[in-house]
Amino acid sequence: MRRIAATHPGPGPLRVLEVGAATGVTTEAVTRVLAAEGRPGTAVDYLCTEASDLLLDAARARTGTRPRVRFARFDVHHDPHHQGFRPHSFDVVIGADVLAAAHDPEGAAHGLAELLTPGGWLLLTEPMAAVEEWHAAGGPIWSYPFMVNAFAAGTMTAVLAGALGWFMVLRRQSFTGHTLALVGFPGAAGAVLLGLSALTGYFAFCLVAALVIAAVPRAGRFSGAQESALTGTVQSFLLACGYLFVVLYRGSLGGVNALLFGSFLGITVGQVAVLAAVAAVVLLVLAAIGRPLLFASVDPEVAAGRGVRVRALSVLFLLLLAAATAATSQITGTLLVFALLVMPAATAQALTGRPGLGLALTVLIAVAVTWLALVVAFSSPYPIGFFLTSFAFGGYVLVRLGRTVAGALRRVSAAARAVPTGGAR
Structure with a gap:
């Protein structure tokens, strides 16, 4: 990438497509090299793609503040043209561990090559031993x-x-x-x-x-x-x-x-x-x-x-x-962060008015909600923020409903004890 950036003839920007960005580790490294090695005045149009919305959000959070980095969904298993990617529209296509995960590696490589301009670069890293060892661990x-x-x-x-x-x-x-x-x-x-x-x-x-x-x-x-x-x-x-x-x-x-x-x-x-x-x-x-x-x-x-x-x-x-x-x-x-500041504390204070116990419960609820949201989001295509706020809100609603029901039962019980059952004549 250093040589490509230093020798890009222009006059347009160096158009780079990254496929299978995962959490943005490669994106971070490559964009740093491009910023340091490009010719003065050479612009870079970097498109970071990933099939999973969850991982794309992770890459965006990691590298989204870098100049001229865009993000989009792209699945290497499907035809690039059907996903809105035109042939011959990128100077460089890069990817790490992309073909190892593809159902049809040869077809995937051919589809990526079609996206390149004449004389473009297809840069793929495929450490097969590392991939096999990674999946052999069972993926916990x-x-x-x-x-x-x-x-x-x-x-x-x-x-x-x-x-x-x-x-x-x-x-x-x-x-x-x-x-x-x-x-x-x-x-x-x-x-x-x-x-x-x-x-x-x-x-x-x-x-x-x-x-x-x-x-x-x-x-x-x-x-x-x-x-x-x-x-x-x-x-x-x-x-x-x-x-x-x-x-x-x-x-x-x-x-x-x-x-x-x-x-x-x-x-x-x-x-x-x-x-x-x-x-x-x-x-x-x-x-x-x-x-x-x-x-x-x-x-x-x-x-x-x-x-x-x-x-x-x-x-x-x-x-x-x-x-x-x-x-x-x-x-x-x-x-x-506001959801974690408010909802666990509100839930704990609805459970107890004792300061020490309330503070401990607040921390325990916040940790439990965060861990549960991380576990669920790991195997879900939906953003973790939805699960975090939903679990925290659900806990608060359950506590408030529990207090309401318990209060109603106490009032019914007290009323039943107050009703005379008969007495001596």
């Missing part, structure tokens, strides 16, 4: 490195979101948490527009938004209304900025879906490391301030009278929430 979920990363990141995300979400729901700041989750979208889009990493944008926008919202004191009769008004204003403005950044970028940001919904698949070891570091710091700080924060959340006036620094705790909690949201948004997207 833990045999896939990207799923190991997904479970590691998912567990840390669930613990982090569960712990902070419990306090967030207790403090009636769900709208604030929703806003902090959403502003990661314009942050990531703006960072990519400036040539920075999306992670930089997540942290910058989330932390600044937290400081802006924290400018409204929570004490006072109308403090809740003032905070809600400011939060809604910040959310609306930054969302508009996010869509503006996407338009100004004039490239592919992996689709808005990649930033809003993310993907647990295609997670890199570096992303897991960043999430682990942020989770460790946030949870340590939260453990240190947990008792006074609980006191200030339940009764801020009394807590302030007892010498608790309610204002400082409020600001610190918002910063912790913003940091956790930024770290997890790179994996879950800016919308799914």
Whole structure:
């Protein structure tokens, strides 16, 4: 690819088609080489394809912020022409382990070759021994490195979101948490527009938004209304900025879906490391301030009278929430992190009012929902976000229904005991 990029004659862009992208490992490596080795002024039109929507979302989440990378579905088992791909429309066709998985390897190779322009390049890597060894393992979920990363990141995300979400729901700041989750979208889009990493944008926008919202004191009769008004204003403005950044970028940001919904698949070891570091710091700080924060959340006036620094705790909690949201948004997207922040906490608080037990239940529910969603999504063509939110919502509905039925039974039982059954005359 280095030689092809360096010798591309032009004048049009170097048109590259990748088939069988899986989780985007090859895409990431090739696009990095093309960005570094192409002639000055040489444009690249890179089309990343995969037959599975699930894996295509993973590739999009991994490499969607790279310039001039597009994504589409393509199945090597079917005629390319019937899938909307015209003959002689690509300078390079690349694929890793594509023919090994094809039902008709010779026919698949012939169909890919027809997509090339005269003098084009067909680059396929087929390590057959590695493929046979991979399938010989039986294909359990833990045999896939990207799923190991997904479970590691998912567990840390669930613990982090569960712990902070419990306090967030207790403090009636769900709208604030929703806003902090959403502003990661314009942050990531703006960072990519400036040539920075999306992670930089997540942290910058989330932390600044937290400081802006924290400018409204929570004490006072109308403090809740003032905070809600400011939060809604910040959310609306930054969302508009996010869509503006996407338009100004004039490239592919992996689709808005990649930033809003993310993907647990295609997670890199570096992303897991960043999430682990942020989770460790946030949870340590939260453990240190947990008792006074609980006191200030339940009764801020009394807590302030007892010498608790309610204002400082409020600001610190918002910063912790913003940091956790930024770290997890790179994996879950800016919308799914809110589902993990709210629904497990709401479910646990519907089950018990005891702080310690409620916090533990919140984390357990968040981890269970995340693991279950990962297992189901692994063998399903549908996105993991649907399963994650559906399982979390289903758990909350079941708990609320259970409480309603239990309350009705208690009232019926009490009424039955109150009805006289007869007495002495």
